[in-house]
Amino acid sequence: MTNLPISYIKPTVLMTNLPISYIKPTVLMTNLPISYIKPTVLMTNLPIRYIKPTVLMTNLPIRYIIPTELMAVHTISHHLPLCLSFQSYSGQGGGGGGGNGAGDEDYEIPPITPPNHAEPSLLHLMDPESGYLCHSLGAHHNGLLNPYSYQELPALMMSNMLAQEGHLPSSQMPSIQEMTRHDGSHYDLSRHNPHLINMSPRILSHQPMSALSQLNSQVGRSALTHGSPSPPGSKSATPSPSSSTQEEETDSHHKMTGEKRPSSEMMKPKTKPQKKKKKKDPNEPSKPVSAYALFFRDTQAAIKSSNPNATFGDVSKIVASMWDSLGEEAKQGYKRKTEAAKKEYLKALATYRATLVTKNYNDPVETKSIQTNQPSSHMMPPNPPLYSVPPQPSSPYSLGPGGFPLSDMQGYAGATRHALSRTLSQSQMLPSISASPPSSFQISPPLHQQLSMHQNSLLNQPIRMQHGQSQPIISHQMGLQASLHSPPPGQQGFSHLQSEYHKSVGSQSPGAPNPGGRQNHEWESEYCDRECGGNHCSGSMIARDKPLYLT
DNA sequence: TCCATGATTGTTGTA
DNA sequence: TACAACAATCATGGA
Incomplete structure (x- = not known):
């Protein structure tokens, strides 16, 4: 992961209904919804750090680019803490910056002319707030959990973590929820829309800033491991019956741009061997659940209540992040339970x-x-x-x-x-x-x-x-x-x-x-x-x- | 050390 | 209606 500028996201992709998986993997690492990429950023090669972090929790498909959002050009003051991983901008549109390997071709960024009108059904997605919500995470993260017993941790951690991961103060979390709720009501994001940005809470992974919380650094492991926030096999990357057109589009897009399709490893859903669940004797005592499972069980309810539209994947990621952030003592508490079990x-x-x-x-x-x-x-x-x-x-x-x-x-x-x-x-x-x-x-x-x-x-x-x-x-x-x-x-x-x-x-x-x-x-x-x-x-x-x- | 398995919950599809 | 599959993640145990 190098500091790829936002300009590396192909505008042609932005204009189409291509799923996020067709965007360059290195860009995908940011998990940023396209809709929140400011055209001026694209045009002026502003670093990606200016992308609003508030959308980190959403799963907006690309096609839901909000024109007004695109039109709204906000100036961000440079003294704000950096929120995203791309600190430095290297290269002007297609100028060859950031190339760190095969996937970093240069792109010519044609000007983007945003639509004049937002799709009415999407108006609700317009973000009225103009401020960029970059909060210094490191300031409060580490010391946050200590005063609480681990029984209290899940809810506390969740609220804080959600706020942190979205770089939002807790008071602004409802906006996220509201947004996701809207998403859910208007577009069934995760299940029915193939053009889906697979948003992962593990977003701020490659934050080079030392100020980033331990949580976020840990969160990054997964993203690095998977190489893409839309991991192979995930629903968002799985071709759907309706994706043929999209694939054609993509193909033509690739032809047009000369860009290679994302590696087959990324696109190809991992061929999972059909796992056969053996019938289990109902009388057989069930295995003791792991400490993590206990934690998951304890935590997921709070996560779901705070984020009703969170999918299981989202919840899993959040729980994982929380687990990573969980203090050793708290973990020990769960492990003791597991041992007893x-x-x-x-x-x-x-x-x-x-x-x-x-x-x-x-x-x-x-x-x-x-x-x-x-x-x-x-x-x-x-x-x-x-x-x-x-x-x-x-x-x-x-x-x-x-x-x-x-x-x-x-x-x-x-x-x-x-x-x-x-x-x-x-x-x-x-x-x-x-x-x-x-x-x-x-x-x-x-x-x-x-x-x-x-x-x-x-x-x-x-x-x-x-x-x-x-x-x-x-x-x-x-x-x-x-x-x-x-x-x-x-x-x-x-x-x-x-x-x-x-x-x-x-x-x-x-x-x-x-x-x-x-x-x-x-x-x-x-x-x-x-x-x-x-x-x-x-x-x-x-x-x-x-x-x-x-x- | 790596890999397979199973656990977490909720939804969806199928028998 | 019951059950399997699936999603992301982690722990665990066996090879």
């Missing part, structure tokens, strides 16, 4: 897979799909999710006993209520599972047992298999010992999960059990004393010949 997810996933294994063992026909790790919706009964996982950032994937639908759990419990108590106490249990039973545990021990069963089936799959075969107790014990010493291949499927879980939860769990699961054993004994009069767990394994698994 991840732990819960691992718990839920372990439980989920355990249920899958159990279920599929009882339904061997479907075991194949389990082993190929391709859970499908038909694998599980059409029950509601066994472990409801509300996507709340604060308490995602709550897995407490209260979180289990009792009916579902009982569906698994049934006759196996006593099944795995001792097995659980003997085997290594997941920390949180074997932690001190929650208060509700005594009310509903089967829940705990059931959960434990799931965990056990996860960690000691061979045991489950032997139980499932209703082997005599002696076999079960042998199987247990064997499994404890040498995990058979069947367990490998979960080994990573187990290790990951321990890594993630392990020592951090407040109720982390001792390896022997003594705690669990205690409550188990207590429960069994009441439940089965001690026959179940008091040493005799006789009671264990009850069905251990669903049969």
